[in-house]
Amino acid sequence: MIFSIGVAVGFLSTVTLLLALLLLFAERRILNYGPCTLDINEGRKTLVVNGGSTLLSSLGENEIFIPSACGGRGTCAYCKVKVLEGGGVIGPVEESNLSSEDAKKGVRLSCQVKVRQDIKLVIPDELFLAKRFQGKLIRKRLLTYDIVELRIALIQPETIQFAAGQYIQLESQEYLGRDAVMRAYSISSVPSDDRHVEVIIRRMPEGICTTWVFDHLEEGRELNLSGPYGDFKLKESKAPAVFLAGGSGMAPIWSILRDMKEQGDDRESYYFFSGRNQDDLFFTEELFALEKELPNFRYIPCLTREDKGSSWQGERGRVPFILPKYIPDATKFEAYLCGSSNFIDSCAAALKQAGINENSIFYDKFE
CATH class of the missing domain: 3.10.20.30 (Beta-grasp domain)
Structure with missing residues (x-):
């Protein structure tokens, strides 16, 4: 009986697939x-x-x-x-x-x-500027237990023009019966390095592209991407800025901050980065060093689940609760948020409570 049901289901699936293919053929060839x-x-x-x-x-x-x-x-x-x-x-x-x-x-x-x-x-x-690129992976390094950085040298075209904060779409390759897919990742490198693209990718359970990146993509492999896309970028107003991110949401902020340094943009700015514990932190030394190169910049890592007995001397707790300690009045600020929907929604609510105008909150939300 079970065998008969399985045969029937398989037959119906095959017929459905054939009908779909016939309709597609009719659409493209007959009509x-x-x-x-x-x-x-x-x-x-x-x-x-x-x-x-x-x-x-x-x-x-x-x-x-x-x-x-x-x-x-x-x-x-x-x-x-x-x-x-x-x-x-x-x-x-x-x-x-x-x-x-x-x-x-x-x-x-x-x-x-x-x-x-x-x-x-x-x-x-801006979509008129987007192109399809062929590149080669020249560096793959783990930043944390579940976050990897890729550095891609561009082959054709050889250069890319983008604004700090924009993203590309990376095309995976077939593996273990999985079809190729396109996924969006923020560019973490600086625009001045126009012959390379760097991205920061977090492993997603059962994610087709992230599994390919972590388990199958090797240095020296050629790959395809397209871009740049998006309008998440620093405004030219020179208003004080507050950046908030978690996990791979670091990518566009890391690009923006280093571009600020290169452009001599020394506006008052704060960067709150959220992690569960110290294992989630990366680029920590580089960001604290950036405080010396941008005198009006402050980096504040915030840990939500750090062991109470650890040696951690920094902030503990969620960003929305820590934010008012550093910025009690956000009226004059612009805010740039990158991360999950829940993270962005909670941080945006805290910023509004601190006086920021809703029109001054910009975000790159990971769905």
């Missing part, structure tokens, strides 16, 4: 939509593409790289663009990833929009 025009940002760029593919792939084939981490399955919702005309109806996959406000503004998931007619769309201007 000939002919050439379609993509009008991007009111004529800034115009593309003529063959109809039938998704908007995401059509743009990618023309070297306009929209962020996407799920391989076009509509689960990551990174590939949002604004479609003014020609996008067709919103399907169920999109509907679950779009707010009512998104729908009113014409925001769509480009991986779910099929190019069947001429389309007018709007994308952020």
Whole structure:
């Protein structure tokens, strides 16, 4: 009986897969939509593409790289663009990833929009600068028990232009039957080092890309990435700044702080880094040394689960409770937060309580 059920389930799965492949073939080969025009940002760029593919792939084939981490399955919702005309109806996959406000503004998931007619769309201007890069891993080093740093030398193109705080998408390679995926990681190196990209990656249980990075990726291996992406970067206002991060959220802050040093930006600034215990800390000596190079900068590591009997002399407890001790009045500050949703939400609430304007809080949230 169990065998019969297994055979039936296997048969249905095979039939479903075959039907999906037939539909895909029909969409691309039988239904000939002919050439379609993509009008991007009111004529800034115009593309003529063959109809039938998704908007995401059509743009990618023309070297306009929209962020996407799920391989076009509509689960990551990174590939949002604004479609003014020609996008067709919103399907169920999109509907679950779009707010009512998104729908009113014409925001769509480009991986779910099929190019069947001429389309007018709007994308952020910075995406025109994003490129696909081939590189070689020249250094892989553990920073903590669950965080690794990768240093990648760029091969083609040889240089990258980015702002401190932006991110790239790293493409994993197939291993143990796992398909290649794209995942977003903040750049931790400084913009002046334009021939290399460094990223800081935390191991995620069962994570396809992080497992590949930790267990299969070796120095000397060639790999692919795209970018830069994102608008998480230091504003030019010169307002006092407070940085808050935990774990691999260190990456964009590490880039921003060292770029500040290189640019001679000596604004008043504080960096609160959250860890469970001393094993979670890294770049500690470098950050304390930075206090001497940036006289108005202060680094405050905060540990939430450090053993009471340890030799730790620094702050103990969660960042939101420690923050007022150093910044009782945050009215004039800008805040830059990087980490998990819970971390950012709790820190943002503490900052607001300390008087910071909500419009002065900027964050890079890890979902």
